[in-house]
Amino acid sequence: MSSELTFRGHEAQQVNDEYSPKPNKPWLSAIRPIRYMLREQRLVFVLIGIVIATLFFTLAPSTTKSSSSFSTVHYDSHPISYFENEPKSTPYHQRAAAVVHSFGKIPLGIKRKGLRIVVTGGAGFVGSHLVDRLIARGDSVIVVDNFFTGRKENVMHHFGNPQFELIRHDVVEPLLLEVDQIYHLACPASPVHYKFNPVKTIKTNVVGTLNMLGLAKRVGARFLLTSTSEVYGDPLQHPQKETYWGNVNPIGVRSCYDEGKRTAETLTMDYHRGAGVEVRIARIFNTYGPRMCLDDGRVVSNFVAQALRKEPLTVYGDGKQTRSFQWRV
Ligand SMILES: O=c1ccn([C@@H]2O[C@H](COP(=O)(O)OP(=O)(O)O[C@H]3OC[C@@H](O)[C@H](O)[C@H]3O)[C@@H](O)[C@H]2O)c(=O)[nH]1
Numbered sequence: 001m002s003s004e005l006t007f008r009g010h011e012a013q014q015v016n017d018e019y020s021p022k023p024n025k026p027w028l029s030a031i032r033p034i035r036y037m038l039r040e041q042r043l044v045f046v047l048i049g050i051v052i053a054t055l056f057f058t059l060a061p062s063t064t065k066s067s068s069s070f071s072t073v074h075y076d077s078h079p080i081s082y083f084e085n086e087p088k089s090t091p092y093h094q095r096a097a098a099v100v101h102s103f104g105k106i107p108l109g110i111k112r113k114g115l116r117i118v119v120t121g122g123a124g125f126v127g128s129h130l131v132d133r134l135i136a137r138g139d140s141v142i143v144v145d146n147f148f149t150g151r152k153e154n155v156m157h158h159f160g161n162p163q164f165e166l167i168r169h170d171v172v173e174p175l176l177l178e179v180d181q182i183y184h185l186a187c188p189a190s191p192v193h194y195k196f197n198p199v200k201t202i203k204t205n206v207v208g209t210l211n212m213l214g215l216a217k218r219v220g221a222r223f224l225l226t227s228t229s230e231v232y233g234d235p236l237q238h239p240q241k242e243t244y245w246g247n248v249n250p251i252g253v254r255s256c257y258d259e260g261k262r263t264a265e266t267l268t269m270d271y272h273r274g275a276g277v278e279v280r281i282a283r284i285f286n287t288y289g290p291r292m293c294l295d296d297g298r299v300v301s302n303f304v305a306q307a308l309r310k311e312p313l314t315v316y317g318d319g320k321q322t323r324s325f326q327w328r329v
Contacts, residue, residue, distance in 0.1 A: 115140070117182070123147060123151055124189075135164060145186065175211065181221055184212045189284075193297060213267055217275045235247055
């Protein structure tokens with residue numbers, strides 16, 4: 001038996017290494033995730049997840065709303081109550097942010113829009129009580145005072161409140177502020193004080209009122225002048241009606257105040273008639289109450305101070321004078 005080596009190299013070998021890609025099926029890649037979703041009710045779970053997330057994001061903010069320390073319902077009556085449940089150390093800008101945050105949640109129409117108000121003489125006895133009321137009802141107040149008879153202590157409890165600003169300024173000098181309303185109270189009211197520098201008193205009433213009326217006209221603000229029962233002078237009618245024009249001595253020791261306030265009233269009405277400024281005039285009678293200076297010089301504080309010191313009460317003249325008194329808080 002012979003063995004035979006046979007060369008088979010020349011034989012064509014069956015070569016099968018040619019690349020043959022699978023036929024392209026684009027619809028298959030699109031259908032694959034759908035088939036995946038449909039398998040084992042995955043789609044149902046996805047839908048349930050979407051519903052739960054939607055419910056959470058819809059309801060979660062309103063839950064936070066009612067559980068926060070937010071007492072915006074007190075906004076009109078007591079804005080400070082926003083911060084009642086907050087630690088006292090919370091910086092004001094953070095508390096202010098809380099207020100802004102809270103405001104966004106009040107349905108439109110419920111909240112009263114706060115006004116920007118300037119109160120001249122706002123650090124005084126009457127002015128500071130007015131400032132308290134305005135801030136309590138939600139307005140932003142700028143107090144302008146030269147501290148001749150006003151005192152910082154009367155408004156110190158508002159320091160740090162973003163609704164409150166204090167400017168040391170004499171209304172005899174012009175001032176430009178963007179405000180909605182002007183309450184013009186700046187002027188010493190006690191006879192002792194306004195007689196101290198009569199020229200300054202009449203200047204305050206005339207030039208000061210002119211400046212504030214000019215401001216009211218310029219910015220379109222409503223203007224209130226606090227006038228006085230003294231515009232009736234030594235009245236011949238009792239009690240005095242608003243229609244009564246008074247009986248005023250133009251050259252007496254009280255004239256700086258009486259005539260000053262009468263001129264202030266005249267200017268107020270002329271700005272109203274001539275420039276269309278919306279105005280109010282309040283003729284305030286003899287006031288007394290908390291924050292009145294002990295050395296105010298008016299009859300009530302004099303009598304109280306004398307009684308406390310167990311001194312005799314000083315009655316000027318024949319003691320037959322009559323006055324209308326107003327308790328101011
Ligand atoms: O110690 C006193 C102080 C005052 N009086 C008398 O009490 C009366 C009231 O005097 P006041 O000093 O309290 O002040 P008046 O009432 O004259 O004016 C005051 O009240 C009205 C406001 O409009 C004025 O702004 C304010 O000056 C006066 O007749 C005065 O002579 C006293 O008898 N004793």
